[in-house]
Amino acid sequence: MSRTHHRLNCITPPYLLQKLLESGEEDIRRAALNTLVTTAQLRGGRAVRASFAGSAVAPANGRRTIFDCRSGTFLPLAELVRSESDPPVADASVNRAFDGLGATRDFYNEVFHRDSIDDRGMRLQGYVHRGTNYNNAFWDGQEMVFGDGDGIIFTDFTGSLDVIAHELAHGVTEHTAGLEYHDESGALNESLSDAFGAMVKQRALHQTATEADWLIGPEVFTPGIEADALRSMKAPGTAFDNKLFGKDPQPDHMSRLVKLPDTEEGDFGGVHINSGIPNRAFYLTAAGIGGYAWDAPGHIWYESLKASSAQTRFQDFADTTYWKAEELYGAGGIEQKAVLAAWSEVGILVNGAEAGRERVPAGRADGSVLEDETIAGFIRRIEALSAHAKALAEDVDALTRK
Structure with missing residues (x-):
């Protein structure tokens, strides 16, 4: 429809x-x-x-x-x-x-x-x-x-x-989906545009997920300043850092979600800022699966977009991508494991995922394992989960005080 x-x-x-x-x-x-x-x-x-x-x-x-x-x-x-x-x-x-x-x-x-x-x-x-x-x-x-x-x-x-x-x-x-342009649904709207924009460019350049720079708009942004862009999907928060603009404000984890007013001055709740979280999830999924981003990762994201609604939030979309990965490529496959690990890395735990799958390393199509999925990657995921738990605890404490 x-x-x-x-x-x-x-x-x-x-x-x-x-x-x-x-x-x-x-x-x-x-x-x-x-x-x-x-x-x-x-x-x-x-x-x-x-x-x-x-x-x-x-x-x-x-x-x-x-x-x-x-x-x-x-x-x-x-x-x-x-x-x-x-x-x-x-x-x-x-x-x-x-x-x-x-x-x-x-x-x-x-x-x-x-x-x-x-x-x-x-x-x-x-x-x-x-x-x-x-x-x-x-x-x-x-x-x-x-x-x-x-x-x-x-x-x-x-x-x-x-x-x-x-x-x-x-x-x-x-x-x-007709995603509403404010708060998380708006940030997801922006993220999907970044993801599809990156895929179009990577396909034109015949780049794999690991070969691509995952930068948005580096060709048109600050011609006098080298090595910067509007956004980095691979490493949100690092696209620019200079005297003119300060430091890139994009978060890469739910524990750093930016709260802004739902006004034009507030970027409608930070739609261009908080898009960094699902942006990194897509990058991690593509890197975890390996090969071209527009293949399995792109199909999972596209089908999930079609299955979304106007008020879909990050958690909803994460859950949908997990089940779409299973629907398209089978339960427990590299694709579904990569999706699960990616959302976990940015502080979103997929609802309904089987116990134990959350820490299964995501491999490339050739069977090798990404560097992020070694012991160091495992430790980073534990730290991410800890940060997520801390944020939840702070929310509960705030509610209790109220």
Whole structure:
């Protein structure tokens, strides 16, 4: 059943833009303020525009059309510059957007047999060169829109395939589980987009789970600072650490879940921050199974997304992935063990898992065992369980005092 909960989903977390408002550089502050204000305006107008979405979602065999906003912000005035059967044009941004939409469309079709974003052949529309120094890219339920960045903090957002695939994955989520965009369900929404974005990029590069860097948006984020990204799925909390932004706030364990208000300033309960927890669970699952992330791990996550609902939380999704792993690949197999170990590592114990399975090492497809699953990995899982128990004890103590 399709549930089209249209909303504006942006790749740049609001806490990064808010941090830029403190910059000593006037150009950086101005670009950040402009991006925050215009994004808020777009988000406010989204509900009205959703009622006119019919033409965008009409079946079209996933055909691509790219428009040039020419630094404007009113999308209906953008110029059509490339369609499905057209050859490449002189504008590299147009070609990158066209190729990124195609790579993502083909990924869903060839890997999951999904017919475009809505599974009904939805047309894929991309708009490039939106606004001036616009430090964002977004999916609004109808189309994908790219800013050019300010050239200091961000470069042209068409330059990152995983960013393009991340945003389009929000459309897939809209048309499947319809995950509500706040607190844990919203963080799961963001995490799934990161996971599918990473898979699209890794497939394009023919990388295995162990070969990939698992970074989101390194190509477009802070061109003057090396070795950083918007997020790290492999090691949440390490994507960046500099004077401009401070340290990456993403947690990698439930004991470090960040509590924020469910407001735009609070990132709707920390959806871009707490996504680090399920992000790491997916990375650990892919590394534990071995091979390509879009094979068994991707199918487990995709089927679990389809089996989820609007209010699915981390625990619910963890349980679903465990049982989907069994349904797809058999009980007690490498896939199910890897899923179980991964969620345990981030502080989530799967409900209904048989006693004793929680600590069975997850192996690669060739039968070898990952380094994380040696004695050192076992110790880390014990520490994770201890931290989880401590957090529960603190919650109980707080309730008792009340």
